[in-house]
Amino acid sequence: MNYIKRITTEQKKDLLSGELFTPERKNQKFANRANQIKYNNKKNALSKKKKAEPRPLLDSGKKINLDYPSLYNLKPYTKSEIGTYVFIGVLLGSIIITTIFLLKKK
Numbered sequence: 001m002n003y004i005k006r007i008t009t010e011q012k013k014d015l016l017s018g019e020l021f022t023p024e025r026k027n028q029k030f031a032n033r034a035n036q037i038k039y040n041n042k043k044n045a046l047s048k049k050k051k052a053e054p055r056p057l058l059d060s061g062k063k064i065n066l067d068y069p070s071l072y073n074l075k076p077y078t079k080s081e082i083g084t085y086v087f088i089g090v091l092l093g094s095i096i097i098t099t100i101f102l103l104k105k106k
Helices: 033-052 056-067 079-105
Strands: none
Touching: none
């Protein structure tokens, strides 16, 4: 296939330096690659700076975690403690089931 290169005399303004240039492509926005890299670096630095600013709604979770540091210092249960909790759970469950059964019987 033969592509005909479109010759344009239309000039565009470079986004970084503001100089006028004749684009080689329709979607070209910079006079050269170095200007494009500098522009994108500045743009990313600005967005990082904005993200570094305090955001109270997002940081509120961090404050909650700092108020309750014991949540992160949980010690593992011993076997006897686990057995005690299971026994209490089974005992309470059987009491509830017995109560429900007796209430339905009446």
